[in-house]
Amino acid sequence: EVQLVQSGPEVKEPGESLKISCNGSGYDFATSWIGWVRQKPGKGLECLGIIYIGDSDTRYSPPFQGQANISADKSIPTAYLQWSSLKASDTAVYYCARWQRGPNAFDLWGQGTMVTVSS
């Protein structure tokens, strides 16, 4: 089955660091573009950026440059979204999704990782 599987929910305090992950199966994950999409509670979707797993070429959406770090390890292969110092405003569901250049769309989505930042 072609799917993206994300790491489980996280509860953190402000100022803590965090790294969440996304793995693909059923297709050649290492040659795909993977995007990270944020959805705050009751709100819309926002694309933080995308990364090519094969060489870690990363494209951030301008509003999110510097807010979180997108990375990948092609040897596993896995995509990551990382924060060095979380804020309460980072509370959201984070989805990884495959960006396909042919359809120019996110055609496959992970199940989402809920990140809660609260003191």
Added chain:
Amino acid sequence: QSALTQPRSVSGSLGQSVTISCTGTGSDFDGYNYVSWYQQSPGKAPKLIIYDVTKRPSGVPDRFSGSRSGDRASLTVSGLQAEDEADYFCCSYAGMHRTFGGGTKLTVL
């Protein structure tokens, strides 16, 4: 890059048709036909239902159709069914930027 503008909610009766609009600025669409639409049911991940303005992925019913005119893209759902009740998001890809709309809640009466 501001979010694309969508109505917060639309509604229609079983069997009827509804249209959801998605409005951007000139740079959002930038002359390209890279508009996609996603359906999100409560507690679920989004699902791609339209790409390249008008195309449907395999398995998506032809009741879903997309169009675009200038700075406005639209999603039409014909023959409404109960399972169509969900949130719908548009997305544009232009100038290497991917911008989503704020989302529209479709209620089937």
